[in-house]
Amino acid sequence: MLTPVENHSVPHSTPRTAAFFDLDKTVIAKSSTLTFSKSFYQGGLINRRAVLRTAYAQFVFLAGGADHDQMERMREYLSSLCRGWDVAQVREIVAETLHDLIDPIIYDEAASLIEEHHAAGRDVVIVSTSGAEVVEPIGELLGADRVVATRMVVGEDGRFTGEVEYYAYGPTKAEAVRELAASEGYDLERCYAYSDSATDVPMLSAVGHPCAVNPDRALRREAVARGWPVLSFNRPVPLKQRLPALSMPSRPVLAAMAAAGAAMATATLVWYASRRKTTKLRFRSFDRSSAARNARI
Numbered sequence: 001m002l003t004p005v006e007n008h009s010v011p012h013s014t015p016r017t018a019a020f021f022d023l024d025k026t027v028i029a030k031s032s033t034l035t036f037s038k039s040f041y042q043g044g045l046i047n048r049r050a051v052l053r054t055a056y057a058q059f060v061f062l063a064g065g066a067d068h069d070q071m072e073r074m075r076e077y078l079s080s081l082c083r084g085w086d087v088a089q090v091r092e093i094v095a096e097t098l099h100d101l102i103d104p105i106i107y108d109e110a111a112s113l114i115e116e117h118h119a120a121g122r123d124v125v126i127v128s129t130s131g132a133e134v135v136e137p138i139g140e141l142l143g144a145d146r147v148v149a150t151r152m153v154v155g156e157d158g159r160f161t162g163e164v165e166y167y168a169y170g171p172t173k174a175e176a177v178r179e180l181a182a183s184e185g186y187d188l189e190r191c192y193a194y195s196d197s198a199t200d201v202p203m204l205s206a207v208g209h210p211c212a213v214n215p216d217r218a219l220r221r222e223a224v225a226r227g228w229p230v231l232s233f234n235r236p237v238p239l240k241q242r243l244p245a246l247s248m249p250s251r252p253v254l255a256a257m258a259a260a261g262a263a264m265a266t267a268t269l270v271w272y273a274s275r276r277k278t279t280k281l282r283f284r285s286f287d288r289s290s291a292a293r294n295a296r297i
Contacts, residue, residue: 014187015185015186015187015190016122016123016184016185016186016187017120017121017122017123017186017187017190017191017192018122018123018124018125018145018180018181018184018186018191018192019113019114019117019122019123019124019125019191019192019193019194020125020127020177020191020192020193020194020203020207021110021114021124021125021126021127021144021193021194021195022127022128022173022194022195022196022197022200022203022213023126023127023128023130023135023138024128024129024130024196025196025197025213025214026107026110026194026195026196026213026214026233027106027107027110027111027114027126027142027194028102028105028106028107028110028138028236029105029106029107029236030105031130032102032128032130032134032135032138033078033130033131033134035101035102035105036093036094036097036101036134037050037051038051039093039094039096039097039101040090040093043089043093045082045085045089045090045093046081050081053077075129075164075167075169078131079152079162079163079164080162082131082152082160082162083160083161083162084159084160084162085159085160086158086159087133087154087158087159087160088158090133091133091137094133094134094137095137098137098138098141099141102138102141103141103238103239103240104236104238105236106142106236106237106238106239107233107234107235107236107237108233108235108236108237108242109231109233109234109235110194110213110233111142111237111239111242113194114142114143114144117192118143122191122192123145123146123184123186124142124143124144124145124146125144125145125146125147125148125177125180126138126139126142126144126146126147126148126149127147127148127149127168127173127176127177127203128147128148128149128150128168129149129150129167129168129169129173130149130150131149131150131151131152132147132149132150132151134149135147135149136149141239146180148168148173148176148177148180149168150164150166150167150168150169151164151165151166152164152165153165169199170199170200170202171202173200173202173203174202174203174205174206177191177193177203177206177207178206188206188207188208189207189208190208190209191207191208191209192207192208192209192210192211193206193207193209193210193211194210194211194212194213194231195212195213195219196212196213196214196215196216196219197215197216197219198215198216198218198219198222200219201219201222204228210223210226210228211228211229211230211231212228212229212230212231213231213232213233214231214232214233214234215230
């Protein structure tokens with residue numbers, strides 16, 4: 001069951017607010033990076049052995065999440081795996097397969113929350129440990145306002161060097177949230193954050209409204225101890241099946257449409273009344289002409 005999202009009607013001079021979402025198992029049902037392994041294989045970036053290894057990593061991730069040590073091993077493995085990859089090719093593969101791979105695994109509950117936060121006037125920020133080349137297109141697909149993601153070092157030849165420039169993980173996520181709050185004017189006490197992993201406790205602790213989503217055991221214990229809401233997302237629904245909700249115009253647009261509709265209706269009534277008046281005049285003129293002809297006869 002979703003927790004209610006408060007819709008604050010406040011003057012523009014008050015601090016802004018945001019909702020910070022972890023991505024994997026919070027907004028989507030799988031690991032965003034590992035989901036593209038088959039596509040990377042078909043594109044010639046990895047071999048069959050790597051596909052099997054990433055499939056196993058996906059299984060471990062889905063079965064119970066990944067603790068700090070597992071995340072570190074996964075980071076080292078993926079960093080070495082992508083060494084030498086052409087960044088442009090990676091972006092192209094992600095763009096071509098994004099809708100087929102990611103669209104079907106977006107949680108309906110998460111998409112609804114994103115809509116509610118936008119309707120309440122909050123920015124939506126995706127904060128993910130996955131690489132920016134994967135997270136940024138997903139953020140755009142979700143309609144997020146900003147994205148914080150891991151960045152790999154890119155050499156002068158346009159290929160990954162295998163080194164990590166910025167690792168969006170653990171305390172680093174909380175630092176990114178606080179930096180965004182400072183630069184964008186967010187009031188963190190009125191902000192929201194969502195995650196499934198105990199590694200994101202620092203990020204959750206940075207806001208006034210933290211929520212555990214599909215939490216691992218450690219995060220569930222922490223959430224119960226701190227009195228944080230625990231949400232269960234279990235309905236992955238393709239966005240195209242949510243089009244009636246997602247395509248609903250904003251309130252200003254609806255107001256403009258209503259005004260335009262009213263104006264059109266008024267214009268139609270005026271035209272219709274004018275047409276009826278003209279028709280009556282024609283009939284009266286016709287009757288007088290007929291009467292005159294009859295008198296002459």
